[in-house]
Amino acid sequence: MTSSEAGSRVLPATPRSGAGAGAAADKKREAAAGAALGAAARLRVAVPSVADRVAAELRLQLAEGLLLPGARLTESTIAEDLGVSRNTVREAFAELAAERLVVRHPNRGVFVASLEAGDIHDVYAVRRAIEVSAIRGGGSPERVAAVRAAVEEGKAAAAAGDEEALGNANQHFHGAIVALAGSRRLDTIMAQVLAEMRLFFHKATLDAHFYRGWLADNEEICAALEAGDLNRAGDLLLAYLDRSEERQAAVHGD
Amino acid sequence: MTSSEAGSRVLPATPRSGAGAGAAADKKREAAAGAALGAAARLRVAVPSVADRVAAELRLQLAEGLLLPGARLTESTIAEDLGVSRNTVREAFAELAAERLVVRHPNRGVFVASLEAGDIHDVYAVRRAIEVSAIRGGGSPERVAAVRAAVEEGKAAAAAGDEEALGNANQHFHGAIVALAGSRRLDTIMAQVLAEMRLFFHKATLDAHFYRGWLADNEEICAALEAGDLNRAGDLLLAYLDRSEERQAAVHGD
């Protein structure tokens, strides 16, 4: 289950000089750089470092479920697969470890993080704090509109029966709620938490009913928000998060 | 202003084998490992890696104000000063960058982070979200007692006229409030935010009046918490944070 089976891709972006540089196929998909929400928010059009690109690649594989929780990531294997040096991979690991996507076991290696029963409550504690606070603070019309857009995105996905799009829409919804606060730090914290949960969800694959519930909740919450009834919106969101946590705990928990 | 002037110390903990290993004075102060709140929370008595120790050392110098915001941290200099390799320093930087204590400017180096006007609001947004949520959720008697302890610690420090202790007490107070929620993640987020603010406060050095206000607020908040009036405690805390932010914004100006 190491990454050698799943990922034999090559890194995007321009190669520098590199000596042997194993695989040389450099497909240009630099455009993906725009989606960097959790990235280091670098000024201008700075080229992301190789380490950053490695981290991004791994993050992607993590999100896609190619790397399952508990899987081991061997430095040398990944270094070879991606055509970079071990040191660089190591730096990428540091980045991912800071985001809690992987855990380092000293002298044993890094493993894809896996949420324990206790972590569920923990993650939801963060979400409750951040999301409820954000929605209670309200936000500019544009930001509220972004929340609405996410709700509609979810409905459309549901109508189309696209499960993956539905999941994404839900994440957009909650991300948009946090964005109401207009805080870079809250945004990145939320992005990290969502990334953690995404990792987690791959196991307890989600059924259709799951989503139906979300949709109704999201609609109701969004409506309250639009109506300016922030307290009600906050209460609804809080209730939703409690229920969601409960369900997660039931599916996974002890 | 580089670190070479201020920090010519040596790293704590046991040396391994290291070839040339410049300075060989290995003072044993391993006991300091217990204070690692923001650390990676490693199981058992695992020896922190060298990179971790470098990061800890830098974190310390940052907290002590030896490294002022905007100061440049040169890899090779620090590597020499601390008697470790450049690569290791680099890994430590990654850790600190993830905590926002330093910023990386590609191809230019890493610099001690400095909060801009916008960051003030940002940081307080995080604090509002986390602290208020935590206090509204209440906590076990032991945790409430911890909050009380922090309040008393502050009073004692004030009586003794120890400014530094006063500042620490205040941080303990707010840390204890977050700890009410019993969430590892919230604790580390809070620890990071406080570390960021500590960095910042070194500039706008704090006068006595500053603290007096805190003390009264803390007492009142704690009292409400102990009385079980969580809503009131939350409101008070929120008001305090708003005032605090305002003051900070004024001192530091936009």
Added chain:
DNA sequence: GATTGAAGAATCGTTGAACAATCCGAACTT
């Protein structure tokens, strides 16, 4: 005099190789 441009120095980014420390599993003993 101010702008432009071309060396030059200082660092960073990344690599490759090396070796001790550590962990894991398997063969081997008792």
Added chain:
DNA sequence: AAGTTCGGATTGTTCAACGATTCTTCAATC
């Protein structure tokens, strides 16, 4: 079957090297 020893695999850390960038300096040009 339980305990011990041994070897292999991988991590932790260091060192040395080199291209790539950025900053600085300084001279040449308009």
